[in-house]
Amino acid sequence: DIQVTQSPSSLSASIGDTVTITCRASQTLDRYLHWYQHKPGKAPHLLIYTATTLQSGVPSRFSGSGFTTEFTLTISSLQPEDFATYYCQQTYSHPHTFGQGTKLEIK
């Protein structure tokens, strides 16, 4: 199985800050890496697919980069509604594993 290591596991930031979350894979994923936002009591929400493509309706302050084994999610100008847990997921090969998650909290 492909292992996906996400860091940091938690992050404190203020409104207006820019934050970066990283996922590293144990082998190449090409661009088969996606990012989700998850808030308590709600369904996870697809933010970015294939590493860099913004899902329809997602604000442009979210961006993704990376290729093969290292990927980043950047959130610019943090808004109150951005405080949530973020997950990456690889779909290069089965099983389609998730990273461990990054909980973004208000400082």
Add this chain to the structure above:
Amino acid sequence: QVQLQESGPGLVKPSETLSLTCTVSGASISGLYWSWIRQPPGKGLEWIGNVYYSGGTNYNPSFKGRVTISVDMSKNQFSLNLSSVTAADTALYYCARVLVGSHCYAMDVWGQGTSVTVSS
């Protein structure tokens, strides 16, 4: 607007089989993959498996053969069966739509989740 809704018992006894159904509205099951994911209390998301509308499946080996995912096209539903459950299977269970092509198996629509507790 595509919507997914999970349903099934909220309480299952140890050693029994957990059975959940995901009802799809606003779109046909046909032509797509569909997935099950779970989140144990205090933990992250875990991919369980997926099913193609024609019945082909892929499962997470960590479930050691306990998982079966199937499709009922006549009802526009797909289902999850997890056998020989233990307390470790207590979780919030989600179903999701999987997009292939340019989305490369990303999951763009999710159900709200259903909580399942394994306890006697």
